[in-house]
Amino acid sequence: MSIKTDDDAVSGVKLTKRQRRASHIADAAAGGVKVLLLKLLLLGVVDAVAIYGVVILATAGQWLVAAIVVGVAAIVNWIYFSRRKLPAKYLAPGVIFLILFQVFVLVYTGYIAFTNYGTGHNGSKDQAVSSLMSSSLERVEDSRAYPVTVVDQAGTLGLLVTDADGEAMLGTADTPLAPVNATIEDGRAVAADGWSTLQFADVIARTDAISELSVPFSDDPNDGALRTPDGASAYLYTSSLTYDEQAGSMTNLDTGTVYQDNGTGAFTSEAGEVLMPGWQIPIGADNFVRAVTDQRLTGPLVYVTLWTFAFALISVASTFFLGLLLAMVFNDARMRGRKYYRVLMILPYAVPSFLSALIWAGMMNESFGFINQVLFGGASIPWLTDPVLAKFSVLLVNLWLGFPYMFLVCTGALQSIPDELQEAARVDGASPWSVFRLIKLPLLLVSVAPLLIASFAFNFNNFNVIYMLTDGGPRDASAPIPVGHTDILISMVYKVAFTGQTRDYGLASAYSIIIFIIVAIISVIAFRRTKSLEELS
Secondary structure, three states: OOOOOHHHHHHHHHHHHHHHHHHHHHHHHHOOHHHHHHHHHHHHHHHHHHHHHHHHHHHOOOHHHHHHHHHHHHHHHHHHHOOOOHHHHHHHHHHHHHHHHHHHHHHHHHHHHOEOOEOOEOOOHHHHHHHHHHHOEEEOOOOOOEEEEEEEEOOEEEEEEEOOOOOEEEEEOOOOOEEOOEEEEOOEEEEEOOOEEOOHHHHHHOHHHHHHOOEEOOOOHHHOEEEOOOOOEEEEEEEOEEEEOOOOEEEEOOOOOEEEEOOOOOEEOOOOOEEOOOOOOEOOOHHHHHHHHOHHHHHHHHHHHHHHHHHHHHHHHHHHHHHHHHHHHHOOOOOOOHHHHHHHHOHHHHOOHHHHHHHHHHHOOOOOOHHHHHHOOOOOOOOOOOHHHHHHHHHHHHHHHHHHHHHHHHHHHHHOOOHHHHHHHHHOOOOHHHHHHHHHHHHHHHHHHHHHHHHHHHHHOOHHHHHHHOOOOOEOOOOOOOOEOOOOHHHHHHHHHHOOOOOOHHHHHHHHHHHHHHHHHHHHHHHHHHOHHHHHO
């Protein structure tokens, strides 16, 4: 049998006092009535946004995403209404934003990389069928005229149709005609609940959109659609294509050609003719294979990759050594007015990089730029249009933008080196170069190496200076994708995804994953070789 001593009782009392003190701290952190009201207001806003999102997602049939939103909202309410979840109250916003803007983006990019998502393959198969049927509509010669009223709901146009029996039906470009409660005047439906009726002046102002509006007659796309040329009467249009859902085929009624769904995300005939648009489907690792094996893509990919490495390495080396040189010069105690010079050195860092790049682009203009007209007396030097000079210009501008950061970092690192080490080396007869090479530089690299690695990763994806200065140009006319001689990988990805007549989001996503892997591998190797991870920890 154990006997409880006085010391145990005292420690128990102390533990109770600690618990009470912690409780008081939590209560103080929870705040008073004003803080409670603010908390309720903010949570009310969060819940309102969550409810709105759930309604929109449920309407679109995205039940899984809607369930996730409900779960996150419930967890947030539980955390902030609890009195014991103090750490979680500070961590929850950061974790949510991290998942939303980092993890989700990375996962979604990975998902797109394994699909054929791009121009002509943007939607689902049903949307592709509807688009194909709508694009080949022809008016039925003996079609009766349906009295219609053009209505609008939050910018979405619809047709309020009166059928032969006097019943009102309403449909939009995305939803087929369906019965609706409407106001009938002189045998014509003129208004519907929840919709605003367009007056004559509104119809005239939106004639183009109204004349292009095709409302499916039913759920079966083969039944055709109603279209109105004047906003008063609608006529039945049927497609020259017919869709067989069971066979998964599309047939051209005029030519008799049959287009089959052969698993490529588009209807294709035996002769290889493809009906566009198609639809989005998973294609496995085809985008990755195509990125590194397609001869039309491997050429641009190789030289863009080599230039990306050269650009990142030269940028890091040049900015570091220039920043280090200036830091050593202005760290000398014998120099007067050092603080004013330091302020001047960091001015380029104070100006937004995209704005500085635009200014440099104007200064380097071949026809009327400041450099050619003033510094070179009206010369016509193609700073941004010659492949070699454009690369030099990009490196020069990036040096201007990057050296102030390295100057600040090296200044701080140099000031942290003990003066006793340098004095001892000088007493032993070491030359200034030896002091720098054997003492200052090794100690400097211990603290600066992680920043150099981060700078390499930044410059590897330095989209701003490339896009603002040269837009990747001059253009490589021989490349099958819109790529230029100063494009780096990230700017090439942007062009593949968002410029040109065909936009291949799947291929661009595959390139993005490749870039991520390259930067990650280089960073890991660099950290291990410099043993900077141990220094950081």
